[in-house]
Amino acid sequence: YVTDVLIYLFIYLLIALVNHQKKNCTSSKSHVFLSLFHSPIYKRSPDMTKSPMTKSEQLLRIDDHDFTMRPAFGGPPIPVGVDVQVESLDTISEVDMDFTMTLYLRHYWKDERLSFPSTNNQSMTFDSRLVKKIWVPDMFFVHSKRSFIHDTTTDNVMLRVYPDGNVLYSLRVTVTSMCNMDLSRFPLDTQTCSLEIESYAYTDDDLMLHWKKGNESLNTDDRISLSQFLIQKFHTTAKLAFYSSTGWYNRLYIHFTLRRHIFFFLLQTYFPATLMVMLSWVSFWIDRRAVPARVPLGITTVLTMSTIITGVNASMPRVSYIKAVDIYLWVSFVFVFLSVIEYAAVNYLSTVQERKERKLRERLPCTCGIGNPDEMMIDPQITGYGSMDINTTGNYGMPENGGRQERMLAQVALNDPQITGQVKPSRGYVNIWIDTHAIDKYSRVLFPGAYILFNIIYWSIYS
Numbered sequence: 452y453v454t455d456v457l458i459y460l461f462i463y464l465l466i467a468l469v470n471h472q473k474k475n476c477t478s479s480k481s482h483v484f485l486s487l488f489h490s491p492i493y494k495r496s497p498d499m500t501k502s503p504m505t506k507s508e509q510l511l512r513i514d515d516h517d518f519t520m521r522p523a524f525g526g527p528p529i530p531v532g533v534d535v536q537v538e539s540l541d542t543i544s545e546v547d548m549d550f551t552m553t554l555y556l557r558h559y560w561k562d563e564r565l566s567f568p569s570t571n572n573q574s575m576t577f578d579s580r581l582v583k584k585i586w587v588p589d590m591f592f593v594h595s596k597r598s599f600i601h602d603t604t605t606d607n608v609m610l611r612v613y614p615d616g617n618v619l620y621s622l623r624v625t626v627t628s629m630c631n632m633d634l635s636r637f638p639l640d641t642q643t644c645s646l647e648i649e650s651y652a653y654t655d656d657d658l659m660l661h662w663k664k665g666n667e668s669l670n671t672d673d674r675i676s677l678s679q680f681l682i683q684k685f686h687t688t689a690k691l692a693f694y695s696s697t698g699w700y701n702r703l704y705i706h707f708t709l710r711r712h713i714f715f716f717l718l719q720t721y722f723p724a725t726l727m728v729m730l731s732w733v734s735f736w737i738d739r740r741a742v743p744a745r746v747p748l749g750i751t752t753v754l755t756m757s758t759i760i761t762g763v764n765a766s767m768p769r770v771s772y773i774k775a776v777d778i779y780l781w782v783s784f785v786f787v788f789l790s791v792i793e794y795a796a797v798n799y800l801s802t803v804q805e806r807k808e809r810k811l812r813e814r815l816p817c818t819c820g821i822g823n824p825d826e827m828m829i830d831p832q833i834t835g836y837g838s839m840d841i842n843t844t845g846n847y848g849m850p851e852n853g854g855r856q857e858r859m860l861a862q863v864a865l866n867d868p869q870i871t872g873q874v875k876p877s878r879g880y881v882n883i884w885i886d887t888h889a890i891d892k893y894s895r896v897l898f899p900g901a902y903i904l905f906n907i908i909y910w911s912i913y914s
Contacts (some may be wrong), residue, residue, distance in 0.1 A: 510567045511585075512567075513584055515564075518584065518586045519586070521653065522564065522586065528655060528657050530560065531559065531658055531660050532661060532668075533556070533559070533661070533668065534664065535554050535556055535668065535670070536557075536671075537554050537672065538553045539553045539672065540707070541625075543642075543677060543679065545634065545766075545767060545768060548629060548632055548768065549596055549630055550627070551625065553623070555624075556622055557620070558588050558618075559620075560588065562586065563616040565585065565612050565616050565618060566615055567614055572613075572614055574611050574612060576609065577611075577612070578610070581610055582610050582620070588620070588650060588660075589650055591649060592626050592646065592647065593648070593702065594629040594647060595626050595628045597626070598626035599624070599625055600622055600624055601625065607622060608622045630642070630644035634767070634774050637776055638711050640711055640775075641708060641710045642680075642709045643706060643707070643708045643709075644709070645705065645707075646704070647703070647705075648660075648705075649702045650700060655699050655700060660689075660703060661701070662687050662689060668687060669686070671685055678712075680709040680712065681710045681712060682707060683708040683709065683710055684707070685707045687704060689703050689704065690702050720763055723755075724779065725783070727756050727759070728783045728786045728787055731748070732790065732895070734790060734794055735790075735891045735894045735898070739888070742798070745794050746794070749787075749790060750791070752790070753791060756783060760784065763776055778909070782905055786902055789898070790898065793890065793891075
């Protein structure tokens with residue numbers, strides 16, 4: 452029994468000794484780790500990327516100033532220079548009365564709050580993230596319908612700060628703006644459109660907006676071209692704009708003049724209309740008896756002119772005044788329509804005269820066997836007409852010029868006893884030669900001559 456107690460006591464002391472050694476070892480390691488942590492070797496500088504302020508913001512002292520206020524607040528107005536690089540002139544719409552332009556808009560001003568020390572006078576360039584933390588001019592486009600800043604692959608915004616506090620702020624913008632067009636001379640017109648830039652909040656007492664280098668502040672790409680227009684010139688101006696509730700504001704203008712290319716409209720509008728008018732003249736050389744030939748020709752030309760007019764107006768705004776192309780098309784339409792009316796008049800007169808001649812043949816006696824028909828004369832005391840060969844009333848053949856002549860009939864007295872014995876001696880019929888076919892002959896000259904005169908006057912006015 453005593454032996455067992457001694458063995459248990461020995462084991463207990465051995466376990467206590469082992470636990471004591473482990474505790475001392477752990478304390479030693481902790482002491483060594485803490486010593487290393489507090490040593491200069493282990494210490495590191497703080498992670499600036501996770502700090503609320505970057506080194507550049509600390510250098511520019513962003514937190515030391517209130518950038519919700521303009522530079523030199525309470526003092527004279529801050530001058531802000533502007534220059535523009537026009538990248539492209541995308542579309543000109545007559546229907547919507549607007550244009551779309553892509554440009555680089557650059558602002559220049561001085562903000563001493565952003566000045567920083569520099570040994571080599573080197574500027575610092577930032578992206579759009581810093582723009583949200585400092586003051587920038589609040590420019591907007593007057594009369595714009597849509598505009599946006601490009602953001603592919605990142606926001607197309609650049610901010611450059613110089614050691615003395617000068618700032619360059621550039622952004623790439625596409626804007627669709629209104630352009631009031633005068634289409635009274637369309638398509639022989641010249642249009643002038645304007646893009647207007649203005650500060651939204653700051654009047655001329657706070658911000659003086661101006662072109663940085665005058666007219667040289669506007670630069671354009673030589674490759675800019677439009678399908679329907681020739682860009683004649685770009686130029687800039689600056690004016691003051693007044694709003695009754697807020698005051699006077701500086702406004703900058705970019706003017707550009709466009710002259711429309713006429714060749715497209717010559718091919719699509721003027722030449723087809725002229726050809727339709729000339730085609731309508733073909734009916735003057737077709738026999739007036741050929742009704743199936745002349746009527747469809749006239750109707751076809753009228754319908755074609757209507758289609759041309761409808762097609763032109765479909766692509767134009769519904770303005771309340773007459774355009775130059777409307778004058779040409781509608782005058783051409785009138786010429787085509789008159790050619791149809793001309794044939795209707797010729798056909799009607801021919802029918803009336805044939806009807807009268809038919810009555811004449813029924814009422815006149817046959818001249819067969821008459822000894823000398825030339826002696827049948829008109830009594831000038833009754834009718835006031837001179838002598839005329841009445842035998843011509845029976846001549847329905849072709850005259851000397853080869854054309855078939857129609858005749859108007861007049862009742863006159865007949866003094867030949869051979870006829871008065873058969874017909875009551877009062878009044879008979881005789882031909883007064885009026886050639887209705889001459890209407891076609893005159894039309895062959897009058898219609899082309901009048902249309903050529905119209906073209907001379909039209910192109911001398913509008914070209």
